[in-house]
Every structure is written in structure tokens, then in C-alpha cells.
Amino acid sequence: GNSVTQMEGPVTLSEEAFLTINCTYTATGYPSLFWYVQYPGEGLQLLLKATKADDKGSNKGFEATYRKETTSFHLEKGSVQVSDSAVYFCALTQGGSEKLVFGKGTKLTVNP
Amino acid sequence: NAGVTQTPKFQVLKTGQSMTLQCAQDMNHEYMSWYRQDPGMGLRLIHYSVGAGITDQGEVPNGYNVSRSTTEDFPLRLLSAAPSQTSVYFCASRAPSAPYGYTFGSGTRLTVV
Numbered sequence: 001g002n003s004v005t006q007m008e009g010p011v012t013l014s015e016e017a018f019l020t021i022n023c024t025y026t027a028t029g030y031p032s033l034f035w036y037v038q039y040p041g042e043g044l045q046l047l048l049k050a051t052k053a054d055d056k057g058s059n060k061g062f063e064a065t066y067r068k069e070t071t072s073f074h075l076e077k078g079s080v081q082v083s084d085s086a087v088y089f090c091a092l093t094q095g096g097s098e099k100l101v102f103g104k105g106t107k108l109t110v111n112p
Numbered sequence: 113n114a115g116v117t118q119t120p121k122f123q124v125l126k127t128g129q130s131m132t133l134q135c136a137q138d139m140n141h142e143y144m145s146w147y148r149q150d151p152g153m154g155l156r157l158i159h160y161s162v163g164a165g166i167t168d169q170g171e172v173p174n175g176y177n178v179s180r181s182t183t184e185d186f187p188l189r190l191l192s193a194a195p196s197q198t199s200v201y202f203c204a205s206r207a208p209s210a211p212y213g214y215t216f217g218s219g220t221r222l223t224v225v
Contacts, residue, residue, distance in 0.1 A: 004154075032212060043116075043202055043216035044155075051212070089154060093212075098145060098162065099170060100204075100214065102154035 002027040006090045006103035013080055013110050021075040021106050023064075023090035031094040033057075033066055033073040038087045038105075047075075047088070080110045115139070116217035118203050124223045125193045133188040133220050135203035141215070143206045144186040148172065148199040149219070155202065161186055162208075193224045 007022040025031065032051045036044040048057030053068035062077045073090060090103040119134045137144065145160040147170075157170030161180040175197060177189040186205075190197060203217040 034212070041218070043218045044204075045216070046212070046214065049212050098143060098160045098168075099157050100145075100147075100155070102156075104152055104154045 002031065002092060002094060002101045004090050004092055004101055004103040006088075006106055008104075009087075009106040009108070011106060011108045013108070015082055015110055015112050016079045017110075019075070019077040019080045019084075019108070021088055021090075021108070023073045023075065023103060025071050025073065025090075025092050027071075027092060027094055029094065030068070031092040033064070034091045034093075034100070035062070035064055035073070035075050036089040036091060036102075038089065040086070044089065080108075082110050082112055084108060085110045116203055116205055116215050118201075118217035118220050120220060121218070122221050124225060125190075126225060127193060127195060129193050130189070130191050131193065133190075133201055133203075133222070135186045135188065135217060136184050137186075137203075137205040137215070138184065139205065139207070139215065140183060141205035141207050142183065143208060144180070145170070145204045145214075146176070146178065146186070146188045147202045147204065149202060150199050158188065158201075190222075193222075195224045198222060198224045 003026045034049045035047040037047045048059040050057040050066035056065045087105045116137045142163045146158040147155040159178040161167045201220045
């Protein structure tokens with residue numbers, strides 16, 4: 001079945017540091033890929049998405065590129081802020097299915 | 113504000129008790145889903161609905177019932193709560209025309225003792 005593997009956390013960075021959170025997936029065909037963010041005490045919010053190979057999703061300074069050859073969708077940000085502290089989830093869906101398959105989440109803490 | 117509203121935010125149940133988690137959306141979304149979030153497990157789909165009167169099972173449906181009598185509401189019922197159902201529950205919705213536009217509620221934290 002489909003699955004998502006993302007790097008174990010927690011990740012702790014200083015403000016303005018570079019962020020990478022790795023995400024790889026297992027799926028047949030061409031899934032759609034997502035990054036969701038969950039701020040403390042809140043529900044999940046869609047951060048960015050990519051629906052086909054080589055697509056780059058971007059939002060709020062975050063980027064991720066759909067790499068079919070490496071089955072990856074790594075999240076990057078050039079300069080993190082304290083306000084980026086949250087849990088980040090990589091997810092996929094496929095073929096019109098209503099099922100979002102999530103990774104286990106990576107907690108990011110950014111210190112001033 | 114438009115969105116997905118979940119009630120209650122917190123609940124403690126005793127083993128064997130029943131309760132209903134409420135979910136309502138005011139965006140006229142046809143598709144609605146329930147997920148549970150457990151530490152180190154990510155989110156897992158419990159049940160979903162593609163319209164009023166239509167529901168289907170997700171990945172972890174055992175111990176949960178759903179029904180969809182209106183477009184707006186999608187309640188999740190626990191008939192006999194078990195400690196294994198201690199979790200944070202999220203409801204989500206989307207429009208059929210927006211296959212990637214899932215909107216999540218803020219969650220219900222349930223503890224079964």
C-alpha cells in the first residue's frame with residue numbers, strides 16, 4: 001500500500017537557519033503530494049502541494065519539489081523564524097481517493 | 113468565520129461509555145472525513161463521506177460509527193469507549209471541485225480512562 005516516511009524529529013534550529021525536512025513516499029503511479037503544518041493547539045493547515053513530477057510547491061518561503069526518480073518531496077526553507085515552530089506532516093493521496101496518507105510528523109522548534 | 117467546527121474540544125470518558133463527536137462545516141463541502149492522531153503515528157483515516165447519506169470506512173474504522181444526514185454535519189459516534197480510543201480526533205472537509213483543498217477542524221482531544 002501507499003506510505004510516507006519523513007525524518008524523525010524533533011528538529012531544533014536557530015532563527016535564520018536553513019531548514020530541510022526529508023520526505024519519501026511509496027506509491028504506484030503518480031500520487032499528489034502535500035505538506036501540512038500544525039501549530040500548537042490547532043488543526044492542520046495545507047502548506048503546499050504538488051500534483052505531478054517536477055512540480056514545485058511553495059508558500060510562505062517554504063518549498064518542496066516532486067521528485068519522481070527519488071520518490072521524494074523534501075521541505076525546505078532558507079531562513080526559518082520563531083513563528084515557524086510547529087509540527088510538519090508530509091502526505092499523499094492518489095487516484096481520486098479520499099484517503100490522505102500521512103507521515104508521522106516532524107516537530108520543529110526555532111529558537112531566537 | 114467559515115470553516116470546520118468541532119465540539120467538544122476536550123472530553124474524558126470512562127471505559128464503556130458512549131459519546132458523539134460533533135463536526136459541522138458551513139462551506140457547503142460535500143466531502144467530509146474523520147481522522148485520529150496518535151503520537152508517532154501521524155493521522156489515520158477513520159471514516160469518510162462523499163455526500164449526504166453516503167459513508168465509507170477508512171483505515172481504522174473499528175469502534176466508530178458515522179452517519180451523514182445533512183451536508184453540514186458529520187458526527188462520529190463511539191458506542192463503547194475503550195482506552196485504545198484515547199486520541200486527538202480531526203474532522204476535515206473539501207469541495208469535489210477542489211481535490212486538494214482539505215480544511216481541517218481544530219480537533220477534539222479524547223481521553224478514555
